[in-house]
Amino acid sequence: MIRARHILPILLGACILGAMMATTPGFDRAFRPLRTTAPSGDLAQGRLHAARFAGWQTADNIAFDVYGAPVTRSTQGIFLIVDVDILNASESIRLAATWQGRSGRRYVQTARADGAPGTFDVRQFHPGIDDKGRAVFELPKDEIEGGTLLLARKGLNILDSELALISPQGMPAQHTTQLRLAP
Amino acid sequence: MAEQQSSLMRRTVRRTLAASGIIATALYTWWQAIEGARISPVLPETRPGEALALGRVQLTPLSLQMRPVQSASTGEKQMLVLSAKVENVTGETQPAPFGYPPRLVTVEAGDAAFGTPEITLLRDRQPLRQLQPRMPEEVEITWHAPESWQPEELSLTFYRQQFKLKDNLYGRSNWLGYSAVARMAAMPEPSP
Numbered sequence: 001m002i003r004a005r006h007i008l009p010i011l012l013g014a015c016i017l018g019a020m021m022a023t024t025p026g027f028d029r030a031f032r033p034l035r036t037t038a039p040s041g042d043l044a045q046g047r048l049h050a051a052r053f054a055g056w057q058t059a060d061n062i063a064f065d066v067y068g069a070p071v072t073r074s075t076q077g078i079f080l081i082v083d084v085d086i087l088n089a090s091e092s093i094r095l096a097a098t099w100q101g102r103s104g105r106r107y108v109q110t111a112r113a114d115g116a117p118g119t120f121d122v123r124q125f126h127p128g129i130d131d132k133g134r135a136v137f138e139l140p141k142d143e144i145e146g147g148t149l150l151l152a153r154k155g156l157n158i159l160d161s162e163l164a165l166i167s168p169q170g171m172p173a174q175h176t177t178q179l180r181l182a183p
Numbered sequence: 184m185a186e187q188q189s190s191l192m193r194r195t196v197r198r199t200l201a202a203s204g205i206i207a208t209a210l211y212t213w214w215q216a217i218e219g220a221r222i223s224p225v226l227p228e229t230r231p232g233e234a235l236a237l238g239r240v241q242l243t244p245l246s247l248q249m250r251p252v253q254s255a256s257t258g259e260k261q262m263l264v265l266s267a268k269v270e271n272v273t274g275e276t277q278p279a280p281f282g283y284p285p286r287l288v289t290v291e292a293g294d295a296a297f298g299t300p301e302i303t304l305l306r307d308r309q310p311l312r313q314l315q316p317r318m319p320e321e322v323e324i325t326w327h328a329p330e331s332w333q334p335e336e337l338s339l340t341f342y343r344q345q346f347k348l349k350d351n352l353y354g355r356s357n358w359l360g361y362s363a364v365a366r367m368a369a370m371p372e373p374s375p
Contacts, residue, residue, distance in 0.1 A: 026349060026354050026355070027349075027353045027354045028355050028356055031355075073307065074306060074307065075318075076319065076320060077315070077317075077318050098276075104274065106276065107275075107276055107315055107316070108275070108276035108313065110313065110315070111312040111313050112313075138315050139315060139317075139318070140317050140318060143317075
């Protein structure tokens with residue numbers, strides 16, 4: 001009886017500790033961005049800005065000028081070019097775009113299109129000026145349909161807003177063999 | 184009185200035995216860890232064409248070549264080029280060269296020191312900056328050979344990076360720690 005009186009609090013403490021450990025959310029879950037989802041064409045409002053899925057198209061190759069020099073890029077998969085309206089910016093911000101495909105895989109905007117006109121890597125958005133941004137992704141074709149565009153402030157995004165813009169039904173209507181990206 | 188002394192003795196012996204068992208286990212585990220680090224493991228040999236799972240990527244070495252350096256300003260005369268196919272097998276875009284410090288493959292050739300390699304995308308001969316999931320790419324991994332080095336049979340060591348679901352600091356998922364997984368002995372082909 002005396003032994004049980006000593007062991008019981010230890011067992012109880014171990015059980016409570018185990019339950020707390022099992023139910024505590026992990027770092028990735030506790031500190032993930034705060035997501036706002038909007039269907040295609042609707043406005044998603046975040047903490048610092050709002051965004052709307054404006055249009056999309058695909059291409060086998062893309063071409064653009066960087067400091068006056070022509071650049072052409074090809075891909076193993078397909079280029080997906082997404083245009084987005086950026087509205088209601090409450091402070092000057094830079095944005096980063098990620099495409100979450102149907103499989104759940106995340107494709108960051110391709111660095112091979114860096115410097116292309118209008119892409120998020122070269123754009124900054126300011127309060128009071130409604131603007132447009134463009135993201136270029138390289139991905140397998142089957143990741144396009146049913147995908148979502150994720151927009152968040154550039155850099156480490158912990159407990160800040162992330163806008164999830166759901167793509168329209170089906171595949172983009174426009175496909176070009178060689179797309180010239182113009183401002 | 185004698186009974187109390189006997190009980191105390193029994194308890195002391197029991198506790199000493201239990202403590203020595205725990206200490207012996209801890210010492211044995213510690214020594215095993217030291218032995219593991221002291222004796223270099225025998226790595227399995229790999230050949231060109233064999234796919235290697237290296238954590239974030241699956242890499243298939245294809246060929247090893249010597250090539251003349253394009254620019255003469257560096258003072259080096261030749262470069263060692265490993266042609267390979269890499270595929271990102273994770274669920275998100277990975278920055279090349281796959282982790283910091285970069286340690287995908289190293290060269291051992293006597294006393295010659297080969298630095299950090301450059302990774303070039305073969306498709307348009309641009310530096311590989313990212314690798315997208317499910318999109319295998321052909322690349323060239325290039326080392327500038329030291330000036331005095333003459334081509335000889337060398338050894339390439341491939342490293343796998345370990346994925347940890349919860350790291351020890353924050354409990355966040357992360358790619359940590361490299362370990363050697365395979366070795367490829369090869370004589371570089373002369374430049375075409």
